[in-house]
Amino acid sequence: MSEPDLVLRSDDGGVCTLTLNRPDKRNAVNRDLFRAFRAHVKAIEADGADIGIIVIKGAGDHFCAGHDLQSDPHPDALGWLRQEMLVLERLTKLRQPVIAAVQGTCYTGGLEFALTADFIICGESARFADTHGKWGLVPGWGLSQRLPRRVGQAKALEMMLTCQPYSGREAEAMGLANYCVPDTELEARVAGLCASILANSWHSNAENKRLVYDTDGMTLTGGLNHELMRNAGFDKDAANRGAKFAARKKD
Template sequence: MAEGLVTRHDDGALCTLTLNRPDKLNSINNAMFVALDRHVRAIASAGAEIGCVVLRGAGRCFSAGHDLGDIATGEAQDFGFESRVIERLANLPQAVITAIHGHCYTGALELALAGDIILVSESARIADTHAKWALTPVWGMSQRLPRRVGFAKAREMMFTAKSYTGAEAAAMGLANACFADDRFADEVAAFANSILANSAFSIAGYKALMAETDAMPMTMALAHEVHNTKGVGPDMHERIARFSSRKA
């Protein structure tokens, strides 16, 4: 069933989505996007019940990328739909963490770049191999990768199809942090919990403001922030009261 290609597990306000095609190294196909879309839409409507989303892969890796076998056999694709699913994931009001271990190639990297935060293990191997297969991107690589690492490094990745280690990904700013393999799951959980300790209202407000002002000149963006800020969240008084009680 398509639904089982992406699984969901909630632990309190933490939602973990797992690409679940381990026998195919979680290679991405249209059916996986259909399953992912259902979960993303449900999370978007969950409101404050979910404060952070972790996207990961089952088995040996995050994902080997778009299923080349399916492409070769003419699998039905809807690139517009698939691109919109990634956009919906990126635009969730909740913080989104992409947790990468093992392979993360090409289409998988395009999916990973939807994360607000990217965390990698030392075993991670990350590459954009579109040029290796005479392909061009349709899931956002040409836009999200340069915004993450800068145009010079993005061109290097795109033009050489070189694979980068987890440590190299962190050094270039592609990943926020790189962790040892044996600590990776615990470190991802700790990072997610550090986000969950803060106000989901504020995080959603940050994401909205950054999305709305992307590519605006600074003066316009500053004015937009003043006039479009979400202001005070419903949990402000409770949070200040807790802080004040600890000081007393």
């Protein structure tokens, strides 16, 4: 399989879907797959005006089993790890909201992949786990920072130190997943969320996302000042949206 084929891209109606495409390996990440993924992120950064939302999913029955531990290590392992971490951070910082659509395995590096998304929507077949400790490894893609922010410190430590798997329903209950639905409804649930987001101002979506992430960790006073002083202003379409609303009320 050639490098571009390891991550498939399809665009439809403002939705860009990136599919990790190593189904025979449960979409475990090797260097070639990651290079392909990095190329897609860079392309969206450079020319994403027609994209309003991004969906990340895995081919077949699984999202991602994490790093492919059978791959030969990079000669500069820490340097390559840093490159991977920076690419996933670029994914998080894209203007567009990002959804991870998860079914089946979502382990370790796969969980870190999902945590870079703004939303996690999963099927009931989903299994989430952090197994770094099982292999004598430590996170390098941001799990120690993103997981506690999503589920709280105590639950994050439970996941990291026990290495036990959690079902899709358990992930929803702890706030790791936004929604858990039967696998047969996953595609429709993701499509519905995309439609709800795309119907709103893409400018507002991007700026709301930026303000939330930029002020993470600030005091309330600092965050309020940031919102005021770093405000990007209204969408150029705001007046038209207001006029349409007023006309609808008259009807």
